[in-house]
Structures are given as structure tokens and as C-alpha cells.
Amino acid sequence: MQFTPTQKRAAAWMAIAFLGLLALRALGPVLTPFIIACVLAYALTPLVDRLDALWRGRMPRILAVVIVELLLVVVLLSLSLLVVPVLLKELPLMREQIPVLFDRLHDRLSPWLAQFGVRISLDLASLRAQLMEYLQTNWSDSFGSVWSSLKIGGSVALMVIFNVLLVPVALFYLLLDWKRLVARVLELVPPRARPGVDSFTSEADQVLGQYLRGQLLVMLTMAAFYSGGLALFGLELALPIGVFTGLAMFVPYVGFGIGLILALLAGLLEFGSAKAFLMVGLVYGTGQVFEGFFLTPRLVGERIGLHPLAVIFALLAFGQLFGFVGVLVALPASAVLLVAIRRARSGYFASKLYHS
Incomplete structure (x- = not known):
């Protein structure tokens, strides 16, 4: 069976795409910080270009990249800090309000079940005591277990920290050379298919x-x-x-x-x-x-x-x-x-x- 040139090109591109998917799956952990940086670079490149256009080319592109990346870091840190008030506020409230909520549940649930002739023994007092004891456990014990886990999985923690630090570095270079990289990739496309x-x-x-x-x-x-x-x-x-x-x-x-x-x-x-x-x-x-x-x-x-x-x-x-x-x-x-x-x-x- 003879294949036409078009069919051969289509088969070649499908083979390349398949190999690319296999490489992406095999090298996933290594490629993660670079892919994060690529996604961010794609989204932030128009902002860098606008800063360049705003100053009519008088601002060096490297300065525009630094400004945009600093703004991104500030925004991400601000969003991360939103979680801190929730934890700091809800954990003490949980320790204070759980006994009240259990008492209300017991006072309302028992008469309601009694109307239907259902007799269920709910030891809410014991459950409340156990939960409060768990919530009031010495925090130093928790931190100690976390610290021991970090020591055991130290290599994993170091890898996570390395990836976090690698993302802004990769993002900096991608923002600086994004258009050049895209042009280099498009150069690989045959002129007829361009x-x-x-x-x-x-x-x-x-x-x-x-x-x-x-x-x-x-x-x-x-x-x-x-x-x-x-x-x-x-x-x-x-x-x-x-x-x-x-x-x-x-x-x-x-x-x-x-x-x-x-x-x-x-x-x-x-x-x-x-x-x-x-x-x-x-x-x-x-x-x-x-x-x-x-x-x-x-x-x-x-x-x-x-x-x-x-x-x-x-x-x-x-x-x-x-x-x-x-x-x-x-x-x-x-x-x-x-x-x-x-x-x-x-x-x-x-x-x-x-x-x-």
C-alpha cells in the first residue's frame, strides 16, 4: 500500500506528538518548574510588552521584566497571606465554639428524634470531650512530629524548595527572550506549512x-x-x-x-x-x-x-x-x-x- 506525501507528513507529526507526550509524562517532575514558568511567561509577556511600548523603547526590556516579576511575587505573597488570618481566627474559635455547638445539637436532636419514637443513645458529651482534648493537645508535640517528618523526608523538602526557587529564575529568562524562543520554534516549520x-x-x-x-x-x-x-x-x-x-x-x-x-x-x-x-x-x-x-x-x-x-x-x-x-x-x-x-x-x- 502506497502512502501519499501528505499522509506521510501527517504520520510523522503524529509520531512526534506521541513521543512528546511520552517525554512529558516521563520527565514530569523535572519539567514542572519550567512548565509553570512557561505558563506564567505566556500570560505575562503582553504586560512586559506594554511596559516597553509605554516608554517607547527607552526602558530596557530587562527592567520591564524585573518590574513585572516583582509585581507577580507581591501578588502571590499577598494571596498566600490571606490564608493565615483564616487559620489564626478559626482554630481558636473552633476550640471555643465546639462545646456550644455540641450542646445545641444535643438539645435540638434529642426531642426531635423522640417525636418519631426513635431512641438513639448519642454520647455527645464523651465525643465533645475527646475532640476538645485533641484540639487542646500541646502544639509542641505536633511541631515535633512535623520536624521529624521533615528530617526523614529532607530530600523531598529540598527538591520542593529548589523547584520554588527555580520558577522565578526560569520565568525571568523566558520573559526576556520569549519572542525569540517562539521565533526559533517556528523556524522548524517547513515553509510550505508555515x-x-x-x-x-x-x-x-x-x-x-x-x-x-x-x-x-x-x-x-x-x-x-x-x-x-x-x-x-x-x-x-x-x-x-x-x-x-x-x-x-x-x-x-x-x-x-x-x-x-x-x-x-x-x-x-x-x-x-x-x-x-x-x-x-x-x-x-x-x-x-x-x-x-x-x-x-x-x-x-x-x-x-x-x-x-x-x-x-x-x-x-x-x-x-x-x-x-x-x-x-x-x-x-x-x-x-x-x-x-x-x-x-x-x-x-x-x-x-x-x-x-
Whole structure:
């Protein structure tokens, strides 16, 4: 059986893609900091270019890269510090409010069960005592066990620290030479295929850019919405929980669910049952309707085509195949696959096979 040149080229590209996937899976732990840096470089390169354009080339690109990277570090540190107030506030509240919550549960559950003739012996006092004893355990013992674990897994801890330090270094060089690296990669494309590849990459870049910009606006808007709504109910941790919920919405439904659980837990510890459920129901219910029916369609748009369920499936599938590295490349790969599917669909409808 004779193969045409087009079929041979297609088979060669499929073999290259397959080998690339195998290499990505085998070298996942090594490639993780570089892939993180590549994703960040793709997102931050337009900002560096705008700084260059703002100063009309008078600012050295290396200075623009340093400014952008410092801003990124400040933002990431600020977001990380949002978790600290939640832990510092909720752990003491948990130790104080758990006995009260158990007493309320016992007083309300026992008469309600008695109406149905159900007699269940709930030793809530013993359970409460055991839980309080666990929460009031000497913290030094916990830190000692953590320290011993760190000593045992010292090589793992050093590898994590090394990767964390490697990401900003790799990001610096990628931001500095991003356009040059992209041009070098495109030089490998044969001249005959260059127009098609340029058109394909341009469309994929447009789809991914529109999604990322729209999703960022949705996250910031919903972070302000949830923070304001929780603050109206007087929740002391309204700002960190609201901001976390909004920013965690980058992973559809999962981030929203985690934020809802945090808000409900904080509300139960601070207010009790009735007001906590009312607060979570109103704020998060209204927020979900506002985001799903108004905000996302307007800011992200149906024309982009990255449906939330498709994003969830991509994250799970790539994570299962390639681990943490797969999660990092899931969104860019989904945008590229979306463009490829669109073009294959258009080619099929225009082909003789469809009209025969």
C-alpha cells in the first residue's frame, strides 16, 4: 500500500506528538518548574510588552521584566497571606465554639428524634470531650512530629524548595527572550506549512487569551462580590474567604465549593446555625446565579467555546495522565485542541466525503 506525501507528513507529526507526550509524562517532575514558568511567561509577556511600548523603547526590556516579576511575587505573597488570618481566627474559635455547638445539637436532636419514637443513645458529651482534648493537645508535640517528618523526608523538602526557587529564575529568562524562543520554534516549520501553522497558532492564541482575560475579570468581580456580601452579614473573615472563593473559581465549581464550605464553617463558629445557613444561602446562591447567567456569558462569552464542563474534564484527564504537570498544561492544550477540532469540523463539512 502506497502512502501519499501528505499522509506521510501527517504520520510523522503524529509520531512526534506521541513521543512528546511520552517525554512529558516521563520527565514530569523535572519539567514542572519550567512548565509553570512557561505558563506564567505566556500570560505575562503582553504586560512586559506594554511596559516597553509605554516608554517607547527607552526602558530596557530587562527592567520591564524585573518590574513585572516583582509585581507577580507581591501578588502571590499577598494571596498566600490571606490564608493565615483564616487559620489564626478559626482554630481558636473552633476550640471555643465546639462545646456550644455540641450542646445545641444535643438539645435540638434529642426531642426531635423522640417525636418519631426513635431512641438513639448519642454520647455527645464523651465525643465533645475527646475532640476538645485533641484540639487542646500541646502544639509542641505536633511541631515535633512535623520536624521529624521533615528530617526523614529532607530530600523531598529540598527538591520542593529548589523547584520554588527555580520558577522565578526560569520565568525571568523566558520573559526576556520569549519572542525569540517562539521565533526559533517556528523556524522548524517547513515553509510550505508555515501559513497554515501561523493561522492555527494565531487562532489558538486568540481563544486562550480571550478565555484568560475574561476569566480573570470574573474572578476579580466575584471576589469583590463575595467579600462584600459576607461583610454585610458581619463575618469577621469576610475578606479572606471572599477573595479566596473568587480567585479559586479558576477551577469551575471546585473552587466555589471549597469557598462555600469555608464560609459555612466560619459562619457556624461565629454565629451559630441559623444565621450561618442564611448567610451562605443568600450570598453564595445569589453569586452563583449572577456569575452563571450574567457575568460569565458577558465577560467570557459563548464564542470562546471553553465550557466549564470541558475545563473540568480537561483538568481531570490531563491530571490523571501527567500529574501536576498535566493540570498546568490542561487549559492551553484544551484551547489548541478546540481550534484543531473546529478546523477539522469545517474541513469535514467542506469535503467531498460529507457531500457525497
